[in-house]
Amino acid sequence: MEKVRVEDVESRIGPADVKRPLTRALGATGLAVNYYELAPGDSFAFGYHAHGGQEEVFYVESGTVTFETEEGPVAVGPGELVRFAPGEFQRGVNEGDERVVALALGAPKESGDLDLRRECPDCGERTPNRIERADDEEGALVTVCEECGAETGRFS
Incomplete structure (x- = not known):
């Protein structure tokens, strides 16, 4: 058995105000567990995406x-859960004024291929992207269009 206090796990840089990866702290081997706090406008993910080999439950x-889903927007409120199958595109955003507190569970732990899409200002459309460390800012992450190499987002 492993017991973890969420506040004892360090937050990671990303599109959420707070993301605490709990998987390693719990010693989980077949399940990814993440704690999130989303300020208004924040997202769980770097963009609209699908995991090739992992289902996710929020x-x-x-x-x-x-x-944002292929079927249109889906609102998930307090005490509710939503599941996405492997390969199903989604992106969760806090569009309200209240802070969001949520857990994300993914199985298996390894997500398989990530298909990440973001709006590219140079291409003028949503394109495949990758996540990289920024060269000019300590600890920052950037998303980069795989078609033209343009930076499509910055997270610090």
Whole structure:
């Protein structure tokens, strides 16, 4: 058995105000577990995406998250859960004024191929992207269009 206090796990840089990766702290071998706090405008993910080999379940403790899906927007509020199958595109964003607190669970732990899409200002459309460390800012991450090499987002 492993017991972890969420506040004892260091937050990571990304599109969420707070992301605490709990998998390693729990010693989980077949499941990815992440704790999130989303300020208004924040997202769980770097963009609209699908995991090739992982299903994801999100549990919203407080606030409301709006997920962009292939079927249209889906609002998930306090006490609700949503599941995405492997290969199913989604992106959850806090579009409200209240802070969101949520857990994300992914199985298996390794997500398989990530298909990440973002709007590229140079290409003028949503294109495949990759995530890289920024060269000019310590600890920052950037998303880069795989078609033209343009930076499409910066996270610090």
